[in-house]
Amino acid sequence: MRKTIVLAAFAAALAGVMAGCARQNHDRFQTFSPVAGLDGAGLYDRILTALRGTSQDRLAAGARMTAELQGSIVDCMRAADFDYTPAPYERTAGGPQTPGDLTTLAPIGEGNFGLAEFQRGVAEATDKTINPGYTTLTTDQQRADYNRAASACGNAAPQPREFRPDGEVKLIGELEQMFLAIEARPDITALRAEYGTCLQAAxxxxxxxxxxxxxxxxxxxxxxxxxAEMSTTKQWATAVAYEQRAASVDATCRVELRETAMAIAAPQLAQFAATHAAELQRASDQWAARRLLP
Structure with missing residues (x-):
């Protein structure tokens, strides 16, 4: 197996680039200065968090979108003389972030892929869904009228705009292009092939x-x-164990690929952070402002 080699010359170059960035943007981009000791993976994580927020940030943004949508449906149903209880949030927005579904950018070593948590969020929301305005109806005609109104109100409700900080789409796109080019390199292509072979051997x-x-x-x-029902099934227990084993095998099989790709990307990421310092700070500030919303 090849070993990842980080040259001393690169470390010096990275320090120089980021020192310049820190001097130019110290007041505006405190999150990224200083960055002494950050390797490629650490710098990538900082950039991604600035653009995509934390897991809790994304969950809160998803909850706000659900509340806005359900509130519109409540108002519409009330105008139609029906009682409607808002559906609960399914907690589906907080999982791992993998721009472009690229193998080199997928989180590693976290023990799972976020799938059990995603499924659990949807299922538990189903458990919490109550709608006495419907369940107390006594005739088929009342239920048909209710369902017709609920369908019309759901279709008419304005879709809340997913929160994305300014510049997030553009900058994530640039990151994807950076790593697409890295994944096309012969040395990384070879490591990607080894990764697939390792998965299949497992x-x-x-x-x-x-x-x-x-x-x-x-x-x-x-x-x-x-x-409540899903979590007691054999299929659920088997799937959770399968996800954990897959994540463990993934971490073992992919570690050299990811470390090598991140080492190659490190000087590019440093330049990216320097070039887009103000945009990254603005995105980070916008996520911070969201945390203050009631």
């Missing part, structure tokens, strides 16, 4: 991280039955 019919993710996802039961 019993997983996958060649990259996305296909492994989808394979694991296919093992979970439908979450529409509700969390």
């Amino acid at each position: 019993g997983f019919d996958a060649t990259d991280h996305l296909s492994l993710f989808l394979l694991v996802q296919s093992k979970f039961p439908l979450s529409t039955t509700g969390g």
Whole structure:
């Protein structure tokens, strides 16, 4: 197996680039200055968090979107003389972030892929869904009228705009292009092939991280039955164990690929942070402002 080599010359160059960035943007981009000791992976994580927020940030943004949508439906149903209880948030927005579904950018070593938590969020929301305005109806005609109104109100409700900080789409796109080019290098292409071989040797019919993710996802039961019922099934227990094993194998098989790619990307990421310092600070500030919302 090849070893990742980080040259001393690169370390000096990185320090020089970022020192210049820190001097020019110290007041505006405190998050990224100083960055002494940050390797490529650490710098990438800082950039991604500035653009995509933390898991809790994304969950809070998703909850706000759900509340806005459900509030519109409540108002519409009330105008139609029906009582409607808002559906709860399914907690589906806080999972791992993998721009472009690129194997080199998928989080590693976290013990799972966020799939069990995603399924659990949807299922537990089903458990919490109550709508006495419907369940207390006594005739088929009343229920049909209610469903007709609920469908019309759901279709008419304005879709809340997903929160994205200014410049996030553009900058994430630039990161994807950076790592697409890295993944096309012959040395990284060879490591990607080794990764697929390693997965298959461990019993997983996958060649990259996305296909492994989808394979694991296919093992979970439908979450529409509700969390209380779903969590007691053998399929659920088997799927959770399968996800944990897949994540462990992924971490073992992919560590050299990810470390090598991040070492190659490090000087480019440093330049990216320097070039886009103000935009990254603005995105980070916008996430911070969201945390203050009631």
